[in-house]
Amino acid sequence: xxxxxxxxxxxxxxxxxxxxxxxxxxxxxxxxxxxxxxxxxxxxxxxxxxxxxxxxxxxxxxxxxxxxxxxx
Amino acid sequence: xxxxxxxxxxxxxxxxxxxxxxxxxxxxxxxxxxxxxxxxxxxxxxxxxxxxxxxxxxxxxxxxxxxxxxxxxxxxxxxxxxxxxxxxxxxxxxxxxxxxxxxxxxxxxxxxxxxxxxxxxxxxxxxxxxxxxxxxxxxxxxxxxxxxxxxxxxxxxxxxxxxxxxxxxxxxxxxxxxxxxxxxxxxxxxxxxxxxxxxxxxxxxxxxxxxxxxxxxxxxxxxxxxxxxxxxxxxxxxxxxxxxxxxxxxxxxxxxxxxxxxxxxxxxxxxxxxxxxxxxxxxxxxxxxxxxxxxxxxxxxxxxxxxxxxxxxxxxxxxxxxxxxxxxxxxxxxxxxxxxxxxxxxxxxxxxxxxxxxxxxxxxxxxxxxxxxxxxxxxxxxxxxxxxxxxxxxxxxxxxxxxxxxxxxxxxxxxxxxxxxxxxxxxxxxxxxxxxxxxxxxxxxxxxxxxxxxxxxxxxxxxxxxxxxxxxxxxxxxxxxxxxxxxxxxxxxxxxxxxxxxxxxxxxxxxxxxxxxxxxxxxxxxxxxxxxxxxxxxxxxxxxxxxxxxxxxxxxxxxxxxxxxxxxxxxxxxxxxxxxxxxxxxxxxxxxxxxxxxxxxxxxxxxxxxxxxxxxxxxxxxx
Numbered sequence: 010x011x012x013x014x015x016x017x018x019x020x021x022x023x024x025x026x027x028x029x030x031x032x033x034x035x036x037x038x039x040x041x042x043x044x045x046x047x048x049x050x051x052x053x054x055x056x057x058x059x060x061x062x063x064x065x066x067x068x069x070x071x072x073x074x075x076x077x078x079x080x081x
Numbered sequence: 082x083x084x085x086x087x088x089x090x091x092x093x094x095x096x097x098x099x100x101x102x103x104x105x106x107x108x109x110x111x112x113x114x115x116x117x118x119x120x121x122x123x124x125x126x127x128x129x130x131x132x133x134x135x136x137x138x139x140x141x142x143x144x145x146x147x148x149x150x151x152x153x154x155x156x157x158x159x160x161x162x163x164x165x166x167x168x169x170x171x172x173x174x175x176x177x178x179x180x181x182x183x184x185x186x187x188x189x190x191x192x193x194x195x196x197x198x199x200x201x202x203x204x205x206x207x208x209x210x211x212x213x214x215x216x217x218x219x220x221x222x223x224x225x226x227x228x229x230x231x232x233x234x235x236x237x238x239x240x241x242x243x244x245x246x247x248x249x250x251x252x253x254x255x256x257x258x259x260x261x262x263x264x265x266x267x268x269x270x271x272x273x274x275x276x277x278x279x280x281x282x283x284x285x286x287x288x289x290x291x292x293x294x295x296x297x298x299x300x301x302x303x304x305x306x307x308x309x310x311x312x313x314x315x316x317x318x319x320x321x322x323x324x325x326x327x328x329x330x331x332x333x334x335x336x337x338x339x340x341x342x343x344x345x346x347x348x349x350x351x352x353x354x355x356x357x358x359x360x361x362x363x364x365x366x367x368x369x370x371x372x373x374x375x376x377x378x379x380x381x382x383x384x385x386x387x388x389x390x391x392x393x394x395x396x397x398x399x400x401x402x403x404x405x406x407x408x409x410x411x412x413x414x415x416x417x418x419x420x421x422x423x424x425x426x427x428x429x430x431x432x433x434x435x436x437x438x439x440x441x442x443x444x445x446x447x448x449x450x451x452x453x454x455x456x457x458x459x460x461x462x463x464x465x466x467x468x469x470x471x472x473x474x475x476x477x478x479x480x481x482x483x484x485x486x487x488x489x490x491x492x493x494x495x496x497x498x499x500x501x502x503x504x505x506x507x508x509x510x511x512x513x514x515x516x517x518x519x520x521x522x523x524x525x526x527x528x529x530x531x532x533x534x535x536x537x538x539x540x541x542x543x544x545x546x547x548x549x550x551x552x553x554x555x556x557x558x559x560x561x562x563x564x565x566x567x568x569x570x571x572x573x574x575x576x577x578x579x580x581x582x583x584x585x586x587x588x589x590x591x592x593x594x595x596x597x598x599x600x601x602x603x604x605x606x607x608x609x610x611x612x613x614x615x616x617x618x619x620x621x622x623x624x625x626x627x628x629x630x631x632x633x634x635x636x637x638x639x640x641x642x643x644x645x646x647x648x649x650x651x652x653x654x655x656x657x658x659x660x661x662x663x664x665x666x667x668x669x670x671x672x673x674x675x676x677x678x679x680x681x682x683x684x685x686x687x688x689x690x691x692x693x694x695x696x697x698x699x700x701x702x703x704x
Contacts (some may be wrong), residue, residue: 022362022366023362024365026314026317042305045187046193047300048191051304062298072140073140075138076131
């Protein structure tokens with residue numbers, strides 16, 4: 010399942026790249042893309058555990074850039 | 082500027098004033114650094130705060146941390162010798178200026194692109210109990226009739242049931258010339274109704290309509306990253322740690338042998354300033370984003386940075402013929418009567434004889450004649466499949482069809498009545514040859530120009546068509562194509578394309594242009610599939626990598642020019658940023674550069690790269 014999320018206050022391009030790399034390493038995530046330009050995140054992950062995986066994604070992103078929020 | 086950015090601007094100005102004030106106070110004692118602290122905190126408290134937070138999260142090579150370290154370090158040099166207090170504050174200040182500028186520039190290009198993607202309609206007018214009510218387009222059911230008034234956006238795809246108007250399709254196609262539409266014709270959502278009131282029967286829910294498709298496509302485009310972008314993010318991942326380690330080595334190793342700790346520490350701190358990879362990381366996706374945005378303004382949708390990259394490397398453009406280079410509409414292009422009758426008589430004969438058939442060719446003959454159809458004049462209609470018709474017109478036996486029919490009917494054909502580009506209908510009356518009518522598909526007016534411009538860009542042009550050899554080759558010659566393969570069945574087209582792909586040089590790419598109608602396999606097989614005339618055709622939008630909203634072949638060289646320009650900008654930015662950083666690092670290591678130069682190099686490069694990137698979206702008639 011692929012879903013797209015809006016991101017608020019994603020301020021730095023390098024952080025977006027770091028987030029993307031970190032999210033891809035989460036178990037259950039098949040593909041991920043964080044676009045600094047459109048302030049959007051695309052996650053392709055196991056549909057059965059999607060919400061759990063998203064919790065992890067949010068945590069990961071907060072570690073990279075604490076100010077950035079993901080609209081779920 | 083957003084509220085946050087305005088606040089930042091005030092902070093920067095306040096910081097600059099405090100810095101100037103501190104610099105002007107003529108006190109040089111050991112407590113001098115206190116004078117600069119207000120300016121420093123005014124400019125950079127958030128950087129320090131974020132650096133501290135990120136350290137707690139284990140993000141060591143974060144740019145906030147690097148900046149904090151470099152500037153705090155510069156303050157600390159005061160303990161060794163002459164304190165670099167103004168430098169420290171200035172570096173922080175300038176860093177913030179750069180960040181602010183980047184934020185504003187990115188926000189601006191984001192806005193300009195999303196505004197041209199401002200296709201989403203706010204409401205649809207539906208009549209309920211004789212009252213016009215505005216509802217959310219997503220709530221309109223298929224089959225219901227909506228009203229679109231002049232000046233409104235068409236909210237949903239459908240067919241006009243009443244009224245006629247002119248539509249502005251610029252938001253979808255980039256074409257500024259309005260299009261006139263009448264009852265019975267399809268309208269796409271996202272067009273703007275210019276002149277008349279129309280009633281439209283909705284034939285697709287909003288989520289499957291043109292607007293939803295395009296928005297989805299554009300939003301997705303940013304997630305398909307180009308190789309250049311992946312390269313640069315990977316590079317950044319190694320670059321920063323490498324420079325930081327180099328800084329550490331620089332701070333410790335040389336002074337162990339030669340002494341002069343303060344001097345080497347300063348150089349190391351300068352390294353840290355240069356270690357931020359942001360200029361690189363921002364400029365590449367920004368360039369692609371601007372390029373994709375600029376292209377979509379021209380009615381060319383590129384589905385991702387990766388496709389833009391491939392498109393820029395295309396050196397062979399393969400075209401489908403019908404509907405791509407030609408209009409896909411059959412028209413009588415030649416009427417050649419025998420000497421015993423005139424042009425009008427021949428056309429009339431042909432139109433009457435073909436009066437019963439609904440074949441596109443028959444229809445085009447009737448249209449060319451433009452006279453009244455009169456079934457009473459016909460009798461004994463006999464359709465001969467694969468040959469034509471035999472019919473009595475006003476009692477006279479008339480044959481209309483191909484060469485085979487003439488031979489079967491014992492009609493002698495004149496010698497020169499041979500090959501001609503198109504479909505030839507021969508006519509005979511009472512066994513006597515009367516002449517021929519040639520029907521062909523018109524070339525699009527800008528097809529030849531498109532081919533010429535592609536050739537000027539060094540692109541090989543090839544045509545694949547299912548048409549007869551004579552017709553295909555005549556079209557290829559008229560357009561100046563390099564190669565043409567004719568009489569191909571759809572499966573042959575894939576095979577031919579694979580043959581062409583096998584012959585490609587390793588770094589060059591091949592693109593296929595089709596109209597999306599039954600050429601999906603070829604579109605997906607090519608390195609880049611370009612579909613045209615996508616307005617209202619889902620198949621084309623799905624199958625292709627590059628979508629031309631209108632059906633103009635001249636958009637192809639334009640798309641290629643935009644792609645090449647964007648890739649050029651990407652390359653310039655990468656090379657320029659890397660070269661400047663390398664130069665400053667080298668100069669710093671040998672002591673020829675100081676922190677002032679380093680921060681100029683870092684922020685200045687970023688500003689230039691961002692400005693250069695936004696050039697990709699500039700409207701330009703490329704050639």
